[in-house]
Amino acid sequence: MGDIIIRQATMNDAPTMHELHTQSVKELCKGFYSDELIHGWIGHRTPAHYFSAIDRNILFVAIKDSEIVGFGSAVPREIYSLYVSPSYIKSGIGSILLSHAIEIALVESNNVIVESTLNAAAFYAKKGFVEVERKTSRHGYVDLPCVLMEYKPSF
Numbered sequence: 669m670g671d672i673i674i675r676q677a678t679m680n681d682a683p684t685m686h687e688l689h690t691q692s693v694k695e696l697c698k699g700f701y702s703d704e705l706i707h708g709w710i711g712h713r714t715p716a717h718y719f720s721a722i723d724r725n726i727l728f729v730a731i732k733d734s735e736i737v738g739f740g741s742a743v744p745r746e747i748y749s750l751y752v753s754p755s756y757i758k759s760g761i762g763s764i765l766l767s768h769a770i771e772i773a774l775v776e777s778n779n780v781i782v783e784s785t786l787n788a789a790a791f792y793a794k795k796g797f798v799e800v801e802r803k804t805s806r807h808g809y810v811d812l813p814c815v816l817m818e819y820k821p822s823f
Contacts (some may be wrong), residue, residue: 674768676737677727682715684736688753700786708810730761739759742769743771780819789815
């Protein structure tokens with residue numbers, strides 16, 4: 669795999685992140701969530717949805733060969749999001765993004781939480797996260813079943 673660059677997202681990245689996010693949810697969450705839930709989750713989104721997180725400097729992108737191939741967002745103690753282009757699943761991009769997100773989340777904290785989608789829970793579990801509870805979380809216009817997971821590094 670070529671070099672991957674992680675950098676802060678910019679306003680110019682919003683359209684590409686929107687497209688990647690929509691494609692990722694539609695392709696990778698199918699089979700875990702109904703079409704109705706997926707539509708309620710992402711059907712209303714626009715590139716402007718990312719502006720607030722970009723303004724707060726909590727959104728970052730993974731770049732490979734000048735192309736955005738994934739993105740994530742994190743704050744101390746919590747990872748908010750992690751999405752990879754379906755074309756790059758199982759290529760290591762998710763692991764690189766997760767490592768970056770964990771670094772951010774461990775600032776001022778000794779553990780990390782994430783509300784994982786059902787399809788991503790196995791990925792997080794392989795990376796050392798453990799399930800805390802099953803719950804629902806509001807995304808868009810729907811309540812999505814998700815898995816609250818926690819990571820405690822062994823320093």
